[in-house]
Amino acid sequence: MSVKIDHLFFIGMLLFFSLSCKNNQNVTTTKISEEKKPNIIFIMADDLGYGDIGSYGQTKIKTPNLDKMASEGIIFTNHYSGSTVCMPSRASLLTGYDQGHASVRGNPVWTQSGNPVNLKPNEPTVANELKKAGYKTAIIGKWGLSEGTAKGNMPSNHGFDYFLGYKTHGEAHHYYWDTIYKNNEPFILKDNNFKLKQGKYTHDVFVNEALSYIEKEKNNPFFLYLALTIPHLELTVPEDSKEPYKTLGWPKRKMNTKGHYKNDKEGNITYAGMVSRMDRDIGTLFEKLKELGIDENTIVFFTSDNGPEYEKNDHFFNSNGDLRGGKRDLYEGGIRVPFIANYPGKIAPGSKSNHISAFWDFLPTVCDLAGVKPSNKDINGLSLMPELMGNTKAQKKHDYLYWEFNEKQGPIQAIRKDEWKLVWKLEGKPELYNLSKDIGETENLVLKEPEKLNEMLRILKNARTEHSEFPLETRALAIKRRSNK
Template identity: 80%
Template sequence: MKLNVVISVLLILLTVSCKSVEAKKETNKPNIIFIMADDLGYGDLGCYGQTKIKTPNLDKMAAEGMRFTDHYAGSTVCMPSRASLLTGYDQGHASVRGNPVWTQSGKPVNLKPSELTVANELKQAGYNTAIIGKWGLSEGNTESNMPSEHGFDYFLGYKKHGHAHHYYWDTLYQNNEIYLLEGNDFKTKQGKYTHDVFVNEALNYIQKEKNQPFFLYLALTIPHLEITVPEESKEPYLNLGWPKRKMNTKGHYKNDAEGNTSFAGMVSRMDRDLGVLFDKLKEYGIDENTIVFFTSDNGPEYEKKDRFFNSNGDLRGGKRDLYEGGIRIPFIARYPGKIKAGSVSEHPSAFWDFLPTACDLAGVEPTHKDINGISLLPELMGNKENQQKHEFLYWEFNERQGPIQAIRQKDWKLVWKLEGEPELYNLSSDIAESNNLALQEPEKLKEMLEILKQVRTEHSEFPLETRALALRKRKNAK
C-alpha cells in the first residue's frame, strides 16, 4: 500500500510539474505590439535623419533595438497597405488592392469574411488580441468585416478610413457598437483629440492584459492630413524662424492655418505618447517579454512636394508613388535582451513579412502556406546567415494614374506604368531613382519584365487596365 501511495504522489507531482512548465511556456510567449503611424515619411524621425522635428523616444527605441533601412509598406496608400500587413499577402495576391473607389465596379473591396489575419493566428496561439485606432477595412455601407470577424477580441477606433481624416470625429466604434465622443465636432475642432483617446485606451489595454500574452495593433492616425494638433504641442516649434506654410482650412480637411508647426507638433506628440507607453512596459515588469514594432503605412503626403522637413529623406516621390519615397518606410523593432541594441538591418523586407514573423514569435506555423511573407525572426535575433531572402518584392497601385507596378530584386528596381515606358534603377548607386537604366541595361530589363508576368493573380476588381478606362466603362454602363 505504501508503495502505491508513493507512486500516486509522484504521479500527482509530475502532473503538476508538467502543467507548471506548460503554463510557464505559455506565459513566456512574448507580447507583441505593432505601432503604425499614418503617412509618416522615411525621413521624419531623428534616427532616420530628421533634424527639425524632435523624436527622442523613437530615436531611443532605435538605439535600444534594430533599425531597418530597406523595409517597405504593403502599398503606397492605406487600405491595401494595411491588408497586406494583416494577411501576409503582397499586392499581387491580396484581396484588397486599392482604396475604396478605385475598383472596376466602383464598390469597395474589403477583406473577405473568412480571410485570416495575424490576429486570427495569434488568437489560436493563446493571445488576447486588440486593434486600437484606424481599422479602415470595412468600407461602403456594409456592417460586416469588423475587426471581431478577423481575430480581434477588442476594437476601439475608426471603422472607415475617411472618418480617420478628422482628429475631432465624434463617432468611433467599440467592438461592433457605436462609441460616441460627446462634444466632439470635427468642423470646429472641438472636443477630444482622437489620438489622445487611442493612446489612453492602449495604456489601459496593456495594464489590463499584462499578465497574459497579448497582441496590440496600435494604428495611429498621426501625421495624416488633416494637419492639426492641440496648441501645447506646437509650442516647442514657435518662434524658430521657420517659414509659414499656409493651409486650406475650409476644405475636406480642417487643417490648422499654419502647417509646419502643426506637422512637427503632431509627430512630437506621437513620440511623447509612445515614450509613456514604453515606460509603462517597464513599470508593469513586462518590458523584457514584449517586442515592439514601429512603422508607417506608406510614404509622406504633407511633404510630398514641399521639402522643408525633408520627409522623404533622399528618396524620390511620396504617397501614391511606387518610387522609394512612396513605399520605403521607417521600421524599428525593440525586444530587450533579444534584439541587439543599436543594430541596423539592410535586409529588404515588407509588410507581408509581419504575419509569419508574429507566428514565429508565438511558436506556431502560419495557417496558409501560400502567403508571400517570410519570417524576419532570424534577422531580428542576429542570425543573418539563417535569414531567408525574398526573390523579389512586388507592389501595384490602382488609382487614376494607374495601374502602376513595381518590383525590387536585390538592388534592382523596375517601375512600370501601364501607358508609359519602363523605368529601371539600381538602388545601390541611385537611391533617388534619378537615372533610368532601361536603355543601358536591356538584358536586366528583359529579366525584370519577365518576372513582372509572373507576380500577380488576376483580380476582377483590379484588372491591368487604366483606371480612367474603368471609370469610362462604369459611366457608360449606367
C-alpha cells in the same frame, strides 16, 4: 542485517524522491518558460515619411522616444509598406499577401465596379493566428477595412477581441470626429465637433485606451495593433505640442482651412507638433510596460503605412531623405518606410539591418513568435525572426517584392529584386534603377542594362494573380464603362 538493508533502502528512497522532485521542478520551470509567449505591440503611423524621425535622419522634428527605441533595438533600412496608400497597405500587413495576391489592392473608390473591396469574409489575419496561440487581440485606432455598407468585415470578424477606433478612411481624416466604434457599435464622443475642432483629440483617446488595455491584459499574452492617424491630413494638433517649435523662426506654410481637411492655419509647426506628440505618447507606452514589469516580455514594432503626403512637394523637413516621390508613388519615397523593433534581452541594442523586407512578412514573423503555423500556406511573407535575433545567415530572402497601384496616374507596377528596381507604367516607358548606387532613382538604366531589364520584365509577367475588381487598365476606362451602363 535486515535493519541495515531497510535503512539503506530508506536512504535510497529519500534520494530518489529528492531527485525526482528536483527534476520535476526543472521540467515545470522549463515548460512555463517555453509557454511564456511575448506580448506583441505593433504601432503604425499614418503617412509618416522614411526620414521623419531622428534615427532615420530627421534633424528638425524631435523624436527622442522613437530614437531611444531604435538605439535599444533594431532598425531596418530596406523595409517596405504593403502599398503606397492606406487600405491595401493595411490589408497586406494583416494577411501576409503582397499586392499581386491580396484581396484588397486599392482604396475604396478605385475599383472596377466603383464599390469598395474589403477583406474576404473570415479571411485569416494576424489576429486570427495569434488567437490560436492563446493571445488576447485588440486594434485601437484606424481599422479602415470596413468600407461601404458591407457587413461582416469589422475587426471582430477577423480575429480581434476588442476594437476602439475609426471604421472607415473618411472618418479617420478628422481628429475631432464625434462617432467612432467600440467593437461593433457606434461610440459617441459627445462634445466633439470636427468642423470647429472641439472636444477630445482622437489620437489622445486612442493612446489612453491603449494604456488601459495593456494594464487590463498585463497577465495574458496580448497582441495590440495601435493604428494611429498621425500625421495624416488633416494637419491639426493641440497647442501644447506646437509650443517647442513656435520660436524657431521656421518659414510659414499656409494651409487650406476650408476644404475637406480642417487644417490648422500654419503647416510646418503643426506637422512637427503632431509627430512629436506621437513620439511623446510612445514614450508613455514604454513607461507603462516598465511600470507593469512586462517590458522584457514585450516586443514592440513601429512603422508607417506608406510614404508622406504633406511633404511630397514642399521639402522643409526632408521627410524622405534622398528617396524619390511620396504617397501614391511606387518610387522609394512612396513605399519604403521606417521599421523599428524593440525586444529587451532578445534583440541586440543598436542593431541595423539592410535585409529587404515588407509588410507581408509580419504575419509569419508573429506566428514564429507565438509558436504557430500560418493558416494559409501560400502567403508571400517570410518570417523575420532570424534577422530580428541577429542570425542573419539563417534569414530567408525574397526572390523579389511586388507592388501595383491604380488611381488617376495608374496602373503602375514595381518590382524590387536585390539592388534592382523596375517601375512599369502602362502608359509610359519602363524604368530600371540600381538602388545600391542610385537610391534616389535618378538614372534610368533601361538602355544600359537590357539583360537585367528583360529579367525583371519576366518576373513582372508572373508576379500577380488576376482580380476582377483590380484589372491592369486605366481607371478612366472603368469609370467610362460604368457610366455607359
